[in-house]
Every structure is written in structure tokens, then in C-alpha cells.
Amino acid sequence: MRYEMDQTxxxxxxxxxxxxxYMEGVPVVEQSVxxxxxxxxxxxxxxxxxxxxxxxxxIGLNELPVWPFTLGGGKHPIEPVMLAIILGMLVSNLWPIPxxxxxxxxxxxxxxxxxxxxxxxxxxxFYDIVRVGMTGVVLSVVEIASALGILLYLTKRLRLPRKLxxxxxxxxxICGGTAIMAAAPVIEAEEKDVVFSVATVTLMGLVxxxxxxxxxxxxxxxxxxxxxxxxLAIHQTPQVVAAGFAYSAEAGETATIVKLARxxxxxxxxxxxxxWNLRRCGTQSAAGRVKYLSxxxxxxxxxxxxxxxxxxxxxxxxTIHLPKEALIGSxxxxxxxxxxxxDVSKISIVLSMAGVGLETRFSSMRQTGFRPFVAGLLxxxxxxxxxxGAVMGLKL
Numbered sequence: 001m002r003y004e005m006d007q008t009x010x011x012x013x014x015x016x017x018x019x020x021x022y023m024e025g026v027p028v029v030e031q032s033v034x035x036x037x038x039x040x041x042x043x044x045x046x047x048x049x050x051x052x053x054x055x056x057x058x059i060g061l062n063e064l065p066v067w068p069f070t071l072g073g074g075k076h077p078i079e080p081v082m083l084a085i086i087l088g089m090l091v092s093n094l095w096p097i098p099x100x101x102x103x104x105x106x107x108x109x110x111x112x113x114x115x116x117x118x119x120x121x122x123x124x125x126f127y128d129i130v131r132v133g134m135t136g137v138v139l140s141v142v143e144i145a146s147a148l149g150i151l152l153y154l155t156k157r158l159r160l161p162r163k164l165x166x167x168x169x170x171x172x173x174i175c176g177g178t179a180i181m182a183a184a185p186v187i188e189a190e191e192k193d194v195v196f197s198v199a200t201v202t203l204m205g206l207v208x209x210x211x212x213x214x215x216x217x218x219x220x221x222x223x224x225x226x227x228x229x230x231x232l233a234i235h236q237t238p239q240v241v242a243a244g245f246a247y248s249a250e251a252g253e254t255a256t257i258v259k260l261a262r263x264x265x266x267x268x269x270x271x272x273x274x275x276w277n278l279r280r281c282g283t284q285s286a287a288g289r290v291k292y293l294s295x296x297x298x299x300x301x302x303x304x305x306x307x308x309x310x311x312x313x314x315x316x317x318x319t320i321h322l323p324k325e326a327l328i329g330s331x332x333x334x335x336x337x338x339x340x341x342x343d344v345s346k347i348s349i350v351l352s353m354a355g356v357g358l359e360t361r362f363s364s365m366r367q368t369g370f371r372p373f374v375a376g377l378l379x380x381x382x383x384x385x386x387x388x389g390a391v392m393g394l395k396l
Contacts, residue, residue: 047104047106051088058081058085081353082243087351087357088358101358106355110352113241117345124310136228170270175236205374226247232258318337
């Protein structure tokens with residue numbers, strides 16, 4: 001596809017990766033796929049069943065011995081979160097997903113991933129989150145400035161529109177398609193710029209999600225170093241979570257923290273872009289009509305709250321005592337609510353990753369034009385290398 005094609009021939013298609021908008025704070029207008037509440041209920045059930053089967057397969061495959069990785073007590077080379085995405089991508093690209101399954105898939109992505117991240121806070125120390133998060137904010141500011149500068153330079157050299165370069169830079173720097181959708185109205189971008197930038201940044205995010213764990217292993221990065229790098233270099237939150245946990249549990253936790261810190265910069269960056277566009281063009285920008293508070297993901301507060309409760313020691317360990325009259329016999333059952341939250345978090349994340357895979361259709365990526373693709377690829381590569389250098393320089 002050539003970028004120079006007439007605007008009227010471009011059909012915007014944001015539905016092929018709607019999960020992008022579920023994790024970053026920007027509201028999504030969903031289309032109903034069923035006419036009655038009962039149909040919607042049944043549809044959600046079938047979609048959740050498909051997601052559950054894929055998640056169970058991913059967990060089961062992860063338990064299988066894979067030579068030579070299991071020699072000497074080694075573990076399976078691919079974690080369940082990545083296996084779930086791969087299985088979902090295989091299913092969605094080999095067979096058409098019935099419309100009846102879509103509500104359940106959307107539910108797994110929209111509800112279970114935030115739940116998994118919130119409960120993830122129950123196993124983390126609040127002070128570590130604040131420290132890692134501040135590191136992420138500082139590096140994110142550097143990354144945003146670098147990404148915008150690099151993409152604007154590349155789009156100029158490739159003779160692409162300036163606004164397209166701005167959208168590619170914002171999508172690369174913060175949170176992919178969501179940042180693009182949020183920034184487009186305040187810089188008064190054309191629809192075709194939005195279409196090309198969303199498709200390009202999404203494709204780049206998939207590539208980095210799959211390749212960064214391999215590169216991190218080759219470079220022998222520590223879990224913390226890789227987590228920071230993944231949180232900065234990968235575009236969408238689901239992709240960051242998948243790549244981080246594919247490397248290790250600690251890397252997944254660190255990547256999630258850094259990514260959440262990065263996402264929180266979306267609203268101020270969009271505001272500054274609106275001011276910049278107003279001053280540069282001298283026209284009435286749409287920035288004044290944007291609800292910036294709505295861009296703050298509310299589940300971040302839940303994540304921080306759970307970590308704070310864990311740090312304060314107010315998440316209890318419980319003991320259930322059954323009396324002698326109990327039919328199953330008297331006994332005491334002890335369990336930790338923090339450990340229970342950790343287990344539910346793992347399951348929720350794997351389920352949501354299966355949904356992300358089912359939402360990823362390669363046929364829709366033909367929207368990516370050659371020159372925008374080259375700009376996005378080069379820009380993402382340079383930004384990723386800069387962030388890798390910063391992470392290694394800090395010796396995390």
C-alpha cells in the first residue's frame with residue numbers, strides 16, 4: 001500500500017486490535033454484536049470458554065519437558081503468557097472467530113488483565129514500586145523526547161506528513177494505538193494518518209514483544225534490567241506484560257511497573273501537543289475538548305493500593321477451623337490471601353493473553369504503508385537501542 005493513495009480510499013479499521021484501548025485509559029465505544037441481553041450473556045460464555053481452553057493448553061504445554069532446556073533441571077523456554085498469545089494468534093489467523101465469541105474475548109482482555117495487574121500488587125513492596133516507577137518516569141520522559149524527535153526527522157527525510165510523524169512518535173513513546181487515538185484530535189490529524197500510524201505501531205509492538213526476550217537472553221540481562229527495558233521499548237501494555245513474564249516473574253513485575261508509569265504520562269503529553277499545535281498553526285485546537293483525567297487508567301490506583309496493603313502487612317493469612325460435627329471431619333485449613341491473589345493474578349493474565357492473541361489478525365496489517373513502516377521500524381529500533389544503552393549504563 002502506498003501512502004500517497006487518496007484519503008477517500010482509506011477505510012479506517014481500528015477493530016482488529018481493540019485491546020490496545022482497554023489498558024491505557026482512553027474510553028472505547030464498543031459495537032454490540034448481539035441484539036438481546038441473553039444472547040450477549042451466551043456469547044460471553046462461549047468466548048470465555050475458548051480463552052480458557054487456550055490458557056489451559058498454554059499452561060499444560062509449559063509443563064511438558066522440552067529437550068535440551070530441561071536438562072539439569074532447566075525450565076521450559078516459553079512461559080504460559082507467551083504460549084497463550086501464540087496459540088491465540090494461530091487460532092485467529094487459521095480459522096475465523098465466530099461473532100458469538102467476541103464478547104467473551106473482549107471481557108477477558110478488558111476485565112481480566114486489569115484484575116491480574118491489580119492483584120499483582122499484592123506480592124510487591126510499595127517502596128520498590130515507587131522507586132522503579134520513578135526510574136521509569138525519568139527514562140520515559142527521555143524516551144518521549146527522543147521518539148518524537150527521531151520520528152519527526154525520519155518522516156521529514158521520507159517526505160511523510162509532519163502530523164504522521166508526530167503520531168508515530170507518540171505511539172512509539174507511550175502506549176501505541178491508544179496514544180495515537182488520543183493525540184490525533186489535538187493536532188488535527190487526518191484519518192489516513194491515524195490509520196497508517198496505528199497499523200505501523202501495532203506491528204512494531206508485536207515484533208518487539210516476540211524478539212526482546214530473545215535479545216535479553218543473548219545479552220544476559222538481569223530480570224530487573226530486562227523488565228525496565230521491556231517496559232520502555234514495547235508499545236502496548238498487554239505486549240509489555242507478555243514479554244516481561246516470558247523472561248521471568250521478576251522481569252514481568254518490573255516491566256508492568258515501568259509501563260504503568262509510562263502510561264501515566266499520556267495525558268500531559270497530549271496536552272502539550274495540543275498547546276504546541278495551537279501555537280504552531282494558529283488554529284483552534286481540539287485540545288480544549290479533551291478530557292485529560294479520563295486518560296488516567298484507574299486500575300493503576302488499585303495496583304498501588306494492593307501493594308500498599310501488602311507493605312503495611314494488612315493482607316492476612318487465614319485459618320479455617322472445621323468443627324467436629326463437620327461431615328468431612330474436623331480440620332484446620334490455612335492459606336495466605338496474598339498467595340491466593342498471586343495465583344489469581346497469574347491465571348487472569350494468561351487468560352487475557354489468550355484473548356490478545358485471538359484479537360491479533362495478520363491480514364489486517366496490510367494497512368501499513370511501506371514508508372510509514374520504514375519510519376516506524378527505524379524509529380522504534382533507535383529508541384529501543386537508546387533505552388537499552390540507558391538501562392545497561394545504569395547497571396540495573
